[in-house]
Amino acid sequence: MHMIEEIVREVAGATDEEMTEYSECKRLMQMIEAEMRERRYEIPRYRWLAICAHLLAFVRRMASGEKLPEVEAELFEEIHPNMLALSRRILFGQETGWQEDRTEVFLLAVHFEAIRADQGK
16 A cells, blocks of 8 residues: 555544545645655655644645634744745645635744755755
């Protein structure tokens, strides 16, 4: 089984691949995988699990309309602009109908920033 599918099944606990949460989470994970492969970033399994758990919660928040509290503006300065742009593109770049949310962009970008730091770049 492909690694992304295996991780999504593990985190989402899905048995029905048509489930919207499962499908959306898997789609987002595949987009991230392609972006990271292009950058030649190696991502350990534990990071993939954390990203998948985050994405599953994100998909559920988008479906329910739940909003997280705003992140303080100065925290954005700690994240490389390219990682924020990547996060925004992954979460809101497709025609999903989801309202862009700065907090969601920031939280996923934190994962990307940790991966980037691990690469020494």
